[in-house]
Amino acid sequence: MAKYNLKINGKTRAVDVDPSTPILWVLRDHLQLVGTKYGCGIAQCGSCTIHLNGTAMRSCMLPVSSIGKSEITTIEGLSEKVDHxxxxxxxxxxxxxxxxxxxxxxxxxxxxxxxxxxxxxxxxxxxxxxxxxxxxxxxxxxxxxxxxxxx
Amino acid sequence: MNNTTNTYNRRSFLKSSALAGGGLMLSFNWITKASASEKLEAVLADQWSELTGYIKITPDNIIKIYNPNPEFGQNVMTSLPMMVAEELDVDWKNITVEMGYHDNVKLGPQFTGGSNSIRMYWKPLREAGAAARQMLRQAAANAWGVPIEEITTKSGMLHHSNGKSAKYGDMASQAAALPIPKDLKLKAPKDFTIISKSKKNVEGKKLVSGQPLFGMDYYAEGMLIAMIQHPPAFGMKLSSFNATQALKMPGIKDIFSIKLYEDGFEQTGFDTRTFNDLLVVVGKSTWEVMNARKKLSAKWEPAGDIKETINGRGGKKEVIVPGKLETTSAQFELMAEMAKKPAQELRKDGDPESAFKNAATIIERTYNAPFLAHNCMEPMNFFANVSEDKALVAGPVQAPGWIEPTLSKLLNLPPEKIEIQMTRMGGGFGRRAYGQFAFEAALISKKMKAPVKLIYSREDDMTYGIYRPMYTATYRAALDADKNLIGFHVKGGGIPEHPIHANRFPAGAIDNYLAEGWQLPTNITIGAWRAPRSNFNAAAEQSFLDEVAEAMGKDPIQLRLDLLKRAKENPVGKNNDYNPERYAGVLELARNKSGWGKTENSGYSRGIAAYFCHNSYAAHVVDMVTRDGEPYVERVTSAIDCGIVINPDAAINMVQGAVVDGIGNAFYGTLTHKEGVSEQTNFHNYRLIRHNEAPKKIDVHFVQNEIDPTGLGEPPFPPVFGAVANALYKNTGKRYYNQPFTNENNGDI
CATH class of the missing domain: 1.10.150.120 ([2Fe-2S]-binding domain)
Incomplete structure (x- = not known):
């Protein structure tokens, strides 16, 4: 287990998880940000797409240990008032x-x-x-x- | 903008309803006292008698309408409440829609499947709206001392010519005390102001902002995650396991094996289960459970023949599930052998034997199709919190009323102690009519004495499924010397069911007709898959008719119309279960709207197909081109007759989706096995249609009529396969008999 301070939707969120944990499951299981979906787990379907520094990424194969200071945006953070x-x-x-x-x-x-x-x-x-x-x-x-x- | 809420907690909901003080809670009793399995049969046989509606109005004039049926993308969260609102006479934009709780007594069958939602709720939900409106008028009449006939309504307001007016909410508590009126006159279609006017999905805003709507998103305090390790092959079972390593993995709470059903357990027709011995890993989070599962050391052994007791359609019977490890190529060979043997006669008109004996030309073609996985985007999952005296289960399920009696038996709890919450489903396609995952979740929670969410990985979901059966059919047509169609014979078989609907077109249109069926058992689990049986039939029959038309020198649409004319004017035989006029109607509409035969469309390879199933009619003209050296469906023109269309824009979306799904499965869909092992495991080797493979244009046209509405989820789907096959013939000069069509030429079309 390891501690991470993740920048997600403009806020810093602290988690203590195994370094291999994909961001998908950090979001869903540890932060209750469940808008990002599990579909295949092997980056084939795109249901888990998030933005990493503005670039679309598959969160199901992206280990939390690889994130560093990058900024994550999820569907919940795409806009404040659902007006993107x-x-x-x-x-x-x-x-x-x-x-x-x-x-x-x-x-x-x-x-x-x-x-x-x-x-x-x-x-x-x-x-x-x-x-x-x-x-x-x-x-x-x-x-x-x-x-x-x-x- | 409408608001929606999910009633995740029925008790708190009921409590708040009572606290709302004086609110009008209106419900009708679902009259039948039938058992759940009888109800199940009744729904399937369309013999149910009455349904319920549910409306709540608070004194502050909040008007809520409860959608009774599970939502899996067919948009019933919007369309069913529209039917209530129409008769209630309220402004649609002021309505709040809420997912109903599970209660088959108050809210009717609550079954999503068989394209039945709109059809079975059409009258009851409008009656619910009309009854509530009448009670509100009566309450106002009593309060104002005037006859009810003098009270009018408009957009949630009650009015009298003396100038008095009131909001519905003002009269709600008085109205609630009145008896529920019966025999109400409902609006004529010409007077509809909400029905047949396009309304946006009431959950649209939540969907585009990632709100927790799905079973996968369900969360409860202290919830554990569970996954099941199933045998590597159908026909195998757990022998022993060693969890020493896996139990040492972080976050793991327990690893154990349990039986789903005890020996002799009497299953309903929808208790289908893939494997009975469940090797379960429970832990704190999904990733930890996934990792621990990989460390499990399990031994598997042949399961041998298994005896099951099924009490479903057709009564109670003992079934032997064969233990053989099955391979797809061998299954097709076995089917080809079976097709040569005598089969069960399903329908016979005239003297088909003589017709074929005397024929100048006989056309005979055989069509084959593999198993298909449902591949719902949301893999199977369910939440359960089971204690000694009660159970709460929540998740994506098409028929909560079907899982309740089985949960009751498995948990040894009375049904009233079991609360089932319906979450939005990330697709269903028939898969979630089977409650196996809910039973598994409940048993795991009971064992753990904790709230548990069971999750299938994509691999579990695909390799541990309840698939579309394998099918084959041989069609024969007899032509006389003048190229008249004098005989027709279809012999269909499948694993484990044959696909034939013997009383459908072209039965009734040909003097000498024979339909036969046969079936083979399997241990690979199969079940309902979008438009069961029709999804194969339409492909085979509509391709065959295209060849028959060619042999007769007729336009393929004209051949069908000629046959339908015969079926209408002088039908052959009895029990023809389609309406020839409505069938011809969609063909004519498709012909007109597609510009069939017009020179401006000569650049396209065009294919036509039509089909009747689930009480609705559909025809498609597929326009194919060659793109990058491969056939590509660029445009589709669809003509549909499903009676009154409730929500036109959403209906168009559904038809467009069915067309895309049909093209994808016709080209790519296949699930194969080698020695019982699924050869496809995830989306890297199970090909689904993608954005660049979908048509650029799908024009959808509805036959305009005032016939009571029927379903739309399934009917547009089956004929897509036939239309694609017929367009492929025009494009490549080759007929395609085996699905998926990409397989016929080593992966290339």
Whole structure:
């Protein structure tokens, strides 16, 4: 076990966990930040996507020992009032069906728009293809990202 | 914006309801006194009699509507309360929606599956709204000393021509004391102001901000995490284990083996379980339990044949589960052998033998499909807190009323001491109709004397599933010298069930018709998977009809319409369980909306398919192109008849999702075994459709009518497979008979 002071959503959070623990489980089990989802545990589905210093990362294979002073943003910290353009666009297009993968989809989309404010459809497809949606909401995900890019 | 809340604690909820003082709590009794298993059968047979609704209004005019049914993405949290609100006459934006607690007496069947939510709650929920409105009017009439007929309502307000008016909340406590009226007149569809008007998902804001809605997110003070180590193969069982190393791992509380069911345990049809001996690791956190599980040293042995007692559909029976370690290629070979043997006759019209004997041409084709895993994005999980005299369980489950009697037996507690809370489900697709994980969680909690959340890893979820059966079907068509279709024969089989719906189209449209079925047992657990049986049938039958049309020199849509005309005007045989006019309606709508046969679409390889299942009708035109050297479905036009559409935008979303799911499974879906071991374990080797593989456009059109609504979760799904197969033929010149289609050419289409 080891102690870490993690910067998460603008606050410092102290945890005492095994150094190999993926950030996903630190968030979910130790900090009750459960918006970040477990889907596969092997970085194949994207449900666990968070931002590390603004870059989209798969938290399920990211050990807590590797974080250091990097700033973590989770879906809970994407905006204070649920008014990030991607969140607003997601509501406008009523993207979700079951909704389980959507935290990861939104975090991936938000990082995409940060790096590429006016993505083409091809850019969106290329980036979002790492995130699986079992309900098949891909069309609305794309529409919502285009809408968000115009906000 | 609507508010939503989750009733995670029923007792505190009931307490707060009582404390709300004078609130109107309205409920209807679910009349049947049937046992849970009888209710289960009744729901499946659509023979239930009455349902309930639930409304709460406080004096400060907070109006809550309880969604009775579990939510797994079909959007019932929004659409079911819309039906209550319509008759209650309230502003939708002022309504608070809350997930209902489990109570089949007050809230009806509470069953999500079979595309039944809207259909079975259509009348009861509108009646609940209408009854509440009438009681509020009566209360106002009594207070103001005027006849009830003179009281009108508008948007949550009561009015009288003498100028008096009141909020619903003002009259709620008086209304609550009145008897519940019956035989209420409900609105005509033309007068709807909420139903058929698109409403946003009431949980939308929570979903996009990561609020704890799912079973995986459930948390209770002092909660432990449990995982199960299951045998490496179907057909194996635990022999012995050594947990010395694993118990030394940090955070580990206990490691033990328990039996799920005792010998002779009588299972319902939905008590399906993969393995009976559970090797359980319990600890403080998920990662610690995952790591300790890897340190377990376990020995496994062949389970041999197992006798099970099943009391489900069709009564009580003893079933022998064979102990053989199964391999997919051998299973397909065995199916091919079985297909040559005599089978059970399911339906016969006319004289099919003579028709085939006298045929000028016989077309015969065989179709095959593998097991499929559900792959819900949220792996199976459940919370349980079991003590000597009561139990609380919470998690994602499609039918809480089905798990209650089994929990009662396993825990030796009366049903009233078992509280089941329904969390939002991260997908279901039929998987969560089976409560095995809830039973496991409850037994583990009982053993630990502590609150426990059981979690399946993705690997557990995929390799420890209750899968879509393997299917095969051979279709034969007899044509006379003038290329008329004079005979039709389908013989279908599967592991462990055949796929045939003998009374569906094209039964009723062909004079000489024969349907047969056979089945083989297996120890690989199977169950309901989005549109059971139909998900294979539609693929095979609709591909076959495409070939028959080609052989007859007919347009594939026209062939279907001609057959449906016959079925309507002069039906063959009895018990045809589809409406030919509605079936033809979706074909015509798809033909018109897709511009079928128009030259501007000649750049596409087009495939059509249609199907009827779960009381609704669907047709798709798939437009395929070659992209980077591979076939790609770029556009789809969908035509649906599910009667009145409750929430159009959400319904379109559901159809689009079904199309994407259908394309993905048609191309990639497969779960195979070698000596009982699943060859797919996670998303790196079980391919699911991804964003760049989904169509760029899916146009969804609904037949506009005022027919009572039927379901939408399943009906659009099955015909996608057939439409994809038919488009592939146009694109590649090759017919595709074996799912998934990528397998037919060494992984490339």
């Amino acid at each position: 353009p991607v969140q607003k666009a997601w509501i406008e297009h009523d993207v979700a069906q079951c909704g389980y993968c959507q935290s990861g989809q939104i975090m991936t989309a938000a990082a995409l728009l940060r790096d590429n404010p006016n993505p083409s459809e091809e850019d969106i497809e290329a980036t979002m293809s790492g995130n699986i949606c079992r309900c098949g909401t891909y069309l609305r995900i794309k529409e919502a990202i285009i809408t968000a890019s115009k906000m």
